Amino acid sequence: ESEEVSPLGRDLLVNALDLRRRVVRDIMTPRGQVVFLNIEESFEDNVKKALASRHTRFPLCRGHLDNTIGLIHIKELVPLMRDPNPDLLRIKRELMPVPEMMSLEKLLSLFLSKHAHLAIVVDEFGGTVGMVTLEDVLEELVGDIQDEFDTEKEEFREINENEFTVDGALALYELRDLAGIELESADVSTIGGYVTHLLGHLPKQGEQVQIGNYLVTISQSDGRSVQQLHFRKLDDAAAKKSDAARL
Numbered sequence: 001e002s003e004e005v006s007p008l009g010r011d012l013l014v015n016a017l018d019l020r021r022r023v024v025r026d027i028m029t030p031r032g033q034v035v036f037l038n039i040e041e042s043f044e045d046n047v048k049k050a051l052a053s054r055h056t057r058f059p060l061c062r063g064h065l066d067n068t069i070g071l072i073h074i075k076e077l078v079p080l081m082r083d084p085n086p087d088l089l090r091i092k093r094e095l096m097p098v099p100e101m102m103s104l105e106k107l108l109s110l111f112l113s114k115h116a117h118l119a120i121v122v123d124e125f126g127g128t129v130g131m132v133t134l135e136d137v138l139e140e141l142v143g144d145i146q147d148e149f150d151t152e153k154e155e156f157r158e159i160n161e162n163e164f165t166v167d168g169a170l171a172l173y174e175l176r177d178l179a180g181i182e183l184e185s186a187d188v189s190t191i192g193g194y195v196t197h198l199l200g201h202l203p204k205q206g207e208q209v210q211i212g213n214y215l216v217t218i219s220q221s222d223g224r225s226v227q228q229l230h231f232r233k234l235d236d237a238a239a240k241k242s243d244a245a246r247l
Helices: 007-021 043-053 074-080 104-114 134-142 172-179 191-199 236-246
Strands: 057-062 064-073 096-099 118-122 128-133 156-160 163-167 208-211 214-221 226-233
Touching: 007 104, 007 134, 043 074, 057 118, 064 074, 064 118, 064 128, 096 104, 104 118, 104 134, 128 134, 156 172, 163 172, 172 191, 191 208, 191 226
Parallel strands: 096 118
Antiparallel strands: 057 064, 118 128, 156 163, 163 226, 208 214, 214 226
């Protein structure tokens, strides 16, 4: 006698299959948001940075992220504070690099086989483009994993049937799942990156671009990246008029 699969079970099966077609770039923390420790800075400054971030694992670098030399765990950093001559190199662990286009299925297998929780993400030229964790992959299977330090981040908010706002870091596949908007790009993986690519320059707050039958406004930007976008659905006449104006 067969048993009916629960909704949670179905979700897990679908998400597990999705791991084959999604890649590291889809879920990584981008380079500009990675908190790392630097042996060219004082030990005290590194400790302050680590404690302020509330993370547990950090890439250890020599100067910048393209020169990553290991991984530091907070549980080994704190005891080192009592050492009269603290040296981060004494407690560093191996930090593995992974290509940005590796499938999440392979990444999960690698994390489990290496008993690792964090990897640095590199592009085809070997440059660092971000960081990815085991938790990032597991969240693709079971949803967001919140701890006591996490703050709730609203990535998608529906205003009405024709309007919604999204976080600039929302992945293109998530936009498809949430709003039914199918966008594909070999160059970018987030909606903020997609809009920046369309504009062809660093985005400014208030700028607008049409995507399909939506007018998209950059509602928040720091001048380097898109923080939030507002989508408003156009009627057919307005969409055609806007298309004609761009020709």
